[in-house]
Amino acid sequence: MTIAPQSPPSPRDRLIVALDLPSVADAERMVDQLGDTVTFYKVGLELAFAGGLPFAAALARSGRQVFLDLKLHDIPTTVERATRQVADLGATFLTVHAYPQTLAAAVRGRTGHEGATGLTVPRGLQILGVTVMTSYSDADLREAGYAEGVSLTVARRARQAEAAGADGLIISAEEAARIRGLVGPRLQLVTPGIRPAGTPNQDQKRVMTPGDAIRAGADYLVVGRPVTAAADPAAAARAIIAEIQAAS
Numbered sequence: 001m002t003i004a005p006q007s008p009p010s011p012r013d014r015l016i017v018a019l020d021l022p023s024v025a026d027a028e029r030m031v032d033q034l035g036d037t038v039t040f041y042k043v044g045l046e047l048a049f050a051g052g053l054p055f056a057a058a059l060a061r062s063g064r065q066v067f068l069d070l071k072l073h074d075i076p077t078t079v080e081r082a083t084r085q086v087a088d089l090g091a092t093f094l095t096v097h098a099y100p101q102t103l104a105a106a107v108r109g110r111t112g113h114e115g116a117t118g119l120t121v122p123r124g125l126q127i128l129g130v131t132v133m134t135s136y137s138d139a140d141l142r143e144a145g146y147a148e149g150v151s152l153t154v155a156r157r158a159r160q161a162e163a164a165g166a167d168g169l170i171i172s173a174e175e176a177a178r179i180r181g182l183v184g185p186r187l188q189l190v191t192p193g194i195r196p197a198g199t200p201n202q203d204q205k206r207v208m209t210p211g212d213a214i215r216a217g218a219d220y221l222v223v224g225r226p227v228t229a230a231a232d233p234a235a236a237a238r239a240i241i242a243e244i245q246a247a248s
């Protein structure tokens with residue numbers, strides 16, 4: 001199987017808006033409000049459990065890019081089969097927890113799907129390994145039984161994700177520069193925990209502004225509440241895209 005080459009994304013295409021909303025109707029309203037400003041959306045657990053999967057498939061059919069943030073983690077057979085199902089929805093990204101067994105199974109699930117034809121295909125579903133949640137500090141990891149701390153754990157999982165054939169990593173932008181030095185250019189660095197200057201961190205602990213994240217080497221920024229809870233979501237998204245552009 002040959003993967004078709006991709007051109008680098010434009011500043012607008014590097015912003016992924018997280019549709020963490022309670023219903024498909026709310027998500028549809030937000031997508032309408034954002035209009036042409038936003039091209040890439042994340043559907044996560046809250047919306048997925050409220051009928052969000054058919055909505056995500058429809059969003060992909062409408063020409064938007066879709067990130068399915070399902071954070072899979074199970075025995076390898078279950079993850080491989082679940083990934084094969086997700087590959088049919090037309091999403092660009094799927095998250096799995098960055099454990100070696102889980103990553104390898106997800107890569108088999110999406111590769112098997114694409115490889116069935118044996119033909120050259122456009123780049124299909126890409127697997128992102130979630131390293132250490134951006135809401136975690138060293139102390140939170142220690143409490144969960146991981147003595148190594150954030151920095152070493154992210155580095156270990158990044159190397160394992162690359163070895164397993166993953167397409168990218170979910171990391172905090174704080175780690176982006178160092179992780180880019182550890183893994184090759186093939187891996188997409190996708191960074192949540194983005195907070196424009198002056199916006200509250202809420203439950204995020206490892207945060208950066210959009211401009212700093214791009215300068216640190218992030219390929220994509222995931223932004224939820226700073227856009228969706230803003231008085232004018234489209235204006236908030238435009239301001240983030242302007243920061244991405246200025247830092248690119």
Ligand SMILES: O=C(O)c1cc(=O)[nH]c(=O)n1[C@@H]1O[C@H](COP(=O)(O)O)[C@@H](O)[C@H]1O
Binds near residue numbers: 069135
């Ligand atoms: O996998 C993710 O997308 C994710 C990983 C992570 O470590 N931290 C993190 O915040 N996220 C997601 O990114 C989004 C961040 O939302 P805001 O904090 O509202 O910008 C949420 O949808 C989270 O589920």
